[in-house]
Amino acid sequence: MRLMPMVMSCALMATIAGQAGASMVGYWNCNGFDPAVSTTMFASQGNGTLNFADFGDGASVFGGTDLNAPAGTIAGDSLGLTGAANNGSFAQIDLSTVGMVDLTLSFAVRRSATGFGDNRVDALLGGVWTQVATFTGPTTTWAIVSVDLTAFNSLENGTASLRLVFNGATSGSGTARIDNVLVAGSAVPAPGAAALVGLAGLVGGRRRRSAE
Helix, strand or coil, rough: CCCCHHHHHHHHHHHHHCCCCEEEEEEECCCCCCCCCCCCCEEEEEEEECCCCCHHHHHHECCCCCCCCCCCCCEEEEEECCCHHHHHCEECCCCCCCEEEEEEEEEEEEECCCCCEEEEEEEEEEEEEEEEECCCCHEEEEEEEEEECCCCCCHHEEEEEEEEEECCCCCCCCCCEEEEEEEEEEEEEHHHHHHHHHHHHHHHHHHHHHCC
């Protein structure tokens, strides 16, 4: 009988852990877009927008990949940037993170030999764009960039804005491309479940004291 409170507490903790597993917040597969029609991509899954108006005439459509994509997603297209004149250009992600904490950003990236290899991720923190990561990209294949945003509480359970800023191109034909942009996070545990865990611990403590 003494073990029952501990078992109940462990079961509740497992339930909360399941609730807090990584979940998709916003995802963009970049398939089928046309920069001449719109420079805003709405999320393929989840919520939010990916705006690349700052790319200007450098916005390009390249072949994509299924790397970092949910199962069943075709390679399709990718969002590209072309030309050293566009160093400093950015693509911006804006999305709701209500109910979500412990965020991560990931995406697939590659570039040409003279393309954008000195890039960074900025986050809007306290009203100021702040660098939170850097990235490059291989020139012969795709790679996944993953950025841990769990330390930035102001992005959680509200709204988040992120920028992928591209630099380092050395020729007019230098390129970079991104695909399968994903923001994920963990659901905030339900207050009732957290309270039950505390109650289970309290009951267990009382039973242990009464048995002494």
